[in-house]
Amino acid sequence: xxxxxxxxxxxxxxxxxxxxxxxxxxxxxxxxxxxxxxxxxxxxxxxxxxxxxxxxxxxxxxxxxxxxxxxxxxxxxxxxxxxxxxxxxxxxxxxxxxxxxxxxxxxxxxxxx
Amino acid sequence: xxxxxxxxxxxxxxxxxxxxxxxxxxxxxxxxxxxxxxxxxxxxxxxxxxxxxxxxxxxxxxxxxxxxxxxxxxxxxxxxxxxxxxxxxxxxxxxxxxxxxxxxxxxxxxxxxx
Numbered sequence: 437x438x439x440x441x442x443x444x445x446x447x448x449x450x451x452x453x454x455x456x457x458x459x460x461x462x463x464x465x466x467x468x469x470x471x472x473x474x475x476x477x478x479x480x481x482x483x484x485x486x487x488x489x490x491x492x493x494x495x496x497x498x499x500x501x502x503x504x505x506x507x508x509x510x511x512x513x514x515x516x517x518x519x520x521x522x523x524x525x526x527x528x529x530x531x532x533x534x535x536x537x538x539x540x541x542x543x544x545x546x547x548x549x
Numbered sequence: 550x551x552x553x554x555x556x557x558x559x560x561x562x563x564x565x566x567x568x569x570x571x572x573x574x575x576x577x578x579x580x581x582x583x584x585x586x587x588x589x590x591x592x593x594x595x596x597x598x599x600x601x602x603x604x605x606x607x608x609x610x611x612x613x614x615x616x617x618x619x620x621x622x623x624x625x626x627x628x629x630x631x632x633x634x635x636x637x638x639x640x641x642x643x644x645x646x647x648x649x650x651x652x653x654x655x656x657x658x659x660x661x662x663x
Binding site: 440444467469471477478479480481484486523525535536537538539540541542 | 580582584589590591592593594597599607639643645649651652653654655656657
């Protein structure tokens with residue numbers, strides 16, 4: 437399996453920026469996903485990276501460095517509704533299977549007024 | 550456009566009882582998955598299916614069974630419920646095609662075994 441690490445909790449102020457880091461180890465990396473999960477709800481898709489670099493989607497950006505096994509999710513202009521858990525998930529084709537994801541434990545972000 | 554529908558949303562079982570968690574998707578997705586999520590833990594894959602009639606074990610399959618007789622439905626069966634199976638269960642589906650296709654999740658089934 438994969439070893440996927442992300443911080444357990446982060447707190448930030450409304451309007452600020454928060455960066456959530458994710459490190460991973462795989463034998464056949466083939467993409468990294470970020471999901472948002474509000475308490476008591478289902479995960480929802482935020483972003484996908486497979487090549488090195490930054491992908492921007494409005495207030496959210498995701499970065500990938502394959503050589504370092506590292507990604508981050510950047511949340512800008514934080515709003516109260518951004519308080520949620522953010523899950524990093526990696527797709528690994530090392531075993532020839534391209535449709536399974538391995539998830540990190542998630543980072544709980546709390547936005548304070 | 551319902552997406553992925555899970556039933557029931559909540560259930561309490563006694564130790565040793567059995568039940569089936571239902572999952573249906575209307576997006577014509579090939580792949581379907583069952584996960585469990587425990588507090589402070591990531592999603593753990595229980596079983597998955599790449600198409601009707603094909604299923605395979607994930608990371609934590611013990612105590613569970615699945616079937617996939619149609620493209621739309623992927624039920625998860627607990628035969629002898631144990632307290633360790635108290636968890637939130639999520640069903641997900643995805644489309645085989647472009648590699649960037651995300652998994653779409655149902656709203657979950659919250660299961661307590663007492």
